[in-house]
Amino acid sequence: MTQTGTEVQRTADIRRANLAAVLRHVDLHPGSSQTDLRAALGLATGGVSALVSQLQTLDVLAGDRAAHGGAGRPRRVLRIHAPGRVAVGVEVTVDAVLVRVLAMDGTEIARRDTPLGPVPSSPAELGRLVGERMAAAVPAASTPLTLTVVVPGVVSGDQFTLPAFGWHYRPIAETLATAPDVPVVRLLNDGDTAALGELRRGVLRGCQTAVAIHGSNGIAGGIVSGGDILTGCLGLAGEIGHVIVAPEGPPCECGQRGCLAQVASVRAMARDLDETALLLTQGYWDYAASLAARAEGGEAAVRAVLDEARRTLGTVLQTLGAIVSPERIVLTGNLVPLGKHLLPDPPRPLAAGGLWERPVLLSGFGGDSVLIGAAEDARQAYFDDVVRLSARGA
Numbered sequence: 001m002t003q004t005g006t007e008v009q010r011t012a013d014i015r016r017a018n019l020a021a022v023l024r025h026v027d028l029h030p031g032s033s034q035t036d037l038r039a040a041l042g043l044a045t046g047g048v049s050a051l052v053s054q055l056q057t058l059d060v061l062a063g064d065r066a067a068h069g070g071a072g073r074p075r076r077v078l079r080i081h082a083p084g085r086v087a088v089g090v091e092v093t094v095d096a097v098l099v100r101v102l103a104m105d106g107t108e109i110a111r112r113d114t115p116l117g118p119v120p121s122s123p124a125e126l127g128r129l130v131g132e133r134m135a136a137a138v139p140a141a142s143t144p145l146t147l148t149v150v151v152p153g154v155v156s157g158d159q160f161t162l163p164a165f166g167w168h169y170r171p172i173a174e175t176l177a178t179a180p181d182v183p184v185v186r187l188l189n190d191g192d193t194a195a196l197g198e199l200r201r202g203v204l205r206g207c208q209t210a211v212a213i214h215g216s217n218g219i220a221g222g223i224v225s226g227g228d229i230l231t232g233c234l235g236l237a238g239e240i241g242h243v244i245v246a247p248e249g250p251p252c253e254c255g256q257r258g259c260l261a262q263v264a265s266v267r268a269m270a271r272d273l274d275e276t277a278l279l280l281t282q283g284y285w286d287y288a289a290s291l292a293a294r295a296e297g298g299e300a301a302v303r304a305v306l307d308e309a310r311r312t313l314g315t316v317l318q319t320l321g322a323i324v325s326p327e328r329i330v331l332t333g334n335l336v337p338l339g340k341h342l343l344p345d346p347p348r349p350l351a352a353g354g355l356w357e358r359p360v361l362l363s364g365f366g367g368d369s370v371l372i373g374a375a376e377d378a379r380q381a382y383f384d385d386v387v388r389l390s391a392r393g394a
């Protein structure tokens with residue numbers, strides 16, 4: 001009996017998903033053997049052997065003979081090994097372009113941070129800018145197969161909005177058309193990517209349900225649900241910065257009034273202190289760090305602004321507890337240097353012993369959660385389409 005076209009496609013999809021699952025498992029559990037894979041993935045012995053064999057033929061997996069303490073043959077432990085192929089993450093912020101180049105086993109092989117310079121004049125110009133910065137960062141002997149670009153705005157379907165650049169509802173394709181000639185290029189928003197970085201490599205690792213609140217030029221966020229990023233029907237899930245906390249408050253570029261980002265973001269703090277020019281001179285991270293130092297030095301106006309932000313953020317954290325019931329909440333980006341002023345010190349559950357008790361943590365990545373998430377997303381994109389992409393990188 002011959003397979004129909006649909007059945008052939010379905011078989012290919014299952015194979016592709018199984019190859020990605022093998023790579024993801026080996027990535028998360030270095031030193032796994034084929035026996036471990038069978039147990040973890042629920043596949044038959046022959047199935048796992050065939051998948052591993054195909055990945056070895058593609059030069060993506062290597063098997064090393066491990067020392068064996070007991071009786072029996074030494075087992076082979078697997079590791080990701082894709083020589084010369086790299087995944088690239090790029091984070092574009094309002095003042096910088098950060099590039100991180102990873103080998104497919106997750107080893108960082110290059111990192112390059114440069115000032116943004118003049119704001120790109122168009123989405124197409126942004127694509128060209130990313131290409132220039134990427135080309136300067138990627139070593140000559142490496143072949144980039146996947147690229148994930150993250151912007152400080154809203155990405156919804158095939159459009160994106162970057163208020164900081166004055167762009168509203170622009171087609172993603174305008175940027176991708178001039179982006180580097182890499183087989184897979186994706187554009188993501190910063191909040192979801194911060195959550196992904198923490199989920200894969202940071203304090204949310206192993207969580208099924210969690211929240212990241214990300215300080216950028218506003219406040220972004222991402223929700224982890226079922227061990228993956230929850231996007232919602234328009235890609236807007238987790239836009240915590242646009243939860244309304246003061247219905248009569250300052251107008252927000254999203255069209256509402258009194259969003260969290262208008263009260264508790266670093267930009268809102270600078271506005272309230274009449275220091276917007278200083279913020280733009282120092283940059284968001286340095287300005288946030290200086291606010292923390294000034295509060296510790298006893299500057300009353302700064303303390304008052306941070307107290308207001310802490311109270312407001314606390315209300316939103318409580319709300320998130322009730323809606324999402326997360327295992328953990330993490331603050332990322334430029335909220336990190338302000339962390340000790342935005343959370344109870346020492347950090348403690350919001351309502352100790354209550355139903356809403358959840359740990360609120362600070363990222364251990366400094367301001368790098370988004371960049372780490374971008375590069376991890378690019379590596380995942382390689383795993384998800386490893387046969388086609390390995391042919392390109394050979």
Ligand SMILES: [Zn+2]
Binds near residue numbers: 261
């Ligand atoms: Zn808003």
